Amino acid sequence: MARSSNVSMAVIRRLPRYYRFLDELLKNGVVRISSNELSSLLGLTASQIRQDLNCFGGFGQQGYGYLVEQLHDEIGKILGLSEITDAILVGAGNLGRAVANHLDFGKRGFRLSAVFDHSPAIIGKTVKDQQVRSMDELEEFCNKHHPKLAVLCIPKGAAAELVDRLKALDIFAFWNFSHYDIGDDDERVIVENVHLGDSLMTLSYRMKHSES
Amino acid sequence: MARSSNVSMAVIRRLPRYYRFLDELLKNGVVRISSNELSSLLGLTASQIRQDLNCFGGFGQQGYGYLVEQLHDEIGKILGLSEITDAILVGAGNLGRAVANHLDFGKRGFRLSAVFDHSPAIIGKTVKDQQVRSMDELEEFCNKHHPKLAVLCIPKGAAAELVDRLKALDIFAFWNFSHYDIGDDDERVIVENVHLGDSLMTLSYRMKHSES
DNA sequence: TAGATTGTTAATCGATTAACAATC
């Protein structure tokens, strides 16, 4: 596998989509596929798909195409899905619980190893087979289990302080659902901001500017 | 305001973020801001900000900068946030309920006017002041109230069929949380795919390929 | 071998950044 730093975010963001479609093809018993067939399925150009894949190595066979299962597994490996990493959820309100329940973390390279919340009304309840813990236990838990990702489902106002607290506990990766932008100033930090509000607003823009 | 078609998606996706930061500044009583100050706040270049804003008109004053309140309101107008459009939620499971409760639709250009679900266990319950309706009532409701956006919080398998059903009811805009890609083949359709699984996988990639 | 399709280089396109004249 080629060295995978200096692969652009544009490419990285397409990988999960390739993976999903290959998974589907695999389930449907498709053995072989060409970049051209894939391209019409995905709505991309064949050129782009070949270009993207060749960031990581030559997975195809000239004159034949790609083996679906092999390509699927290679992309899974590139995404690091079988290298399971511990994650914690902070904030077990509506959204936090939904994220925990809705997604299969295990299939995506993570294990949800603890859930924390501030509110006495929620602490002790069960979310996805986890007893919700008090925020007071955060330090103890992290020092013992060393999770590497924090899923943040907390109010905007609490985010900045919490990020600092988590950094001190050696957590530098954040899946952030709060309406707060975790700063890019710190080189060590890896953030994926899921700004649902922003997403809805772009939809508003597009609907209200479309000719109809 | 300049004609706003042919504005690139890259620009559109930055607008809500500008809006959020301006909202914050406004709340903090900041009256005036230069593109340069904004740029360091947002982690962009001043050039890009000016370029972006000038897709829609000249909102600044040379030698002075931008008036925070005016710029905030202009971007809100561009995003169409005060032009309220009816939306329905289909799928009131964990995720659907969380989305309904978590987001203030009203501040983002929409009103959640009905919630639908398939499951008898959920129908009749209250979600965000709405009685959850049976899917059987979908046609009647839409023909009467003409909602323009559907928020889809349903399993992957049900998506394709549902999209067709909704199109027949004159709904062509979708905020899609299912792990299914709503096709771009139909020109009339406006989709915002929120693929949380994909988002988590890109995080996996980045964490597992970072030098540490 | 002939046909097909990849891997890869070159050309194009679009988006970002830099520069600067206009102007408040």
Next chain:
DNA sequence: TAGATTGTTAATCGATTAACAATC
């Protein structure tokens, strides 16, 4: 007026697409 900062044009950079030689 002088200083500051925009609006806008030009230069750069990166990403996508096209083309084609390599090769299965």
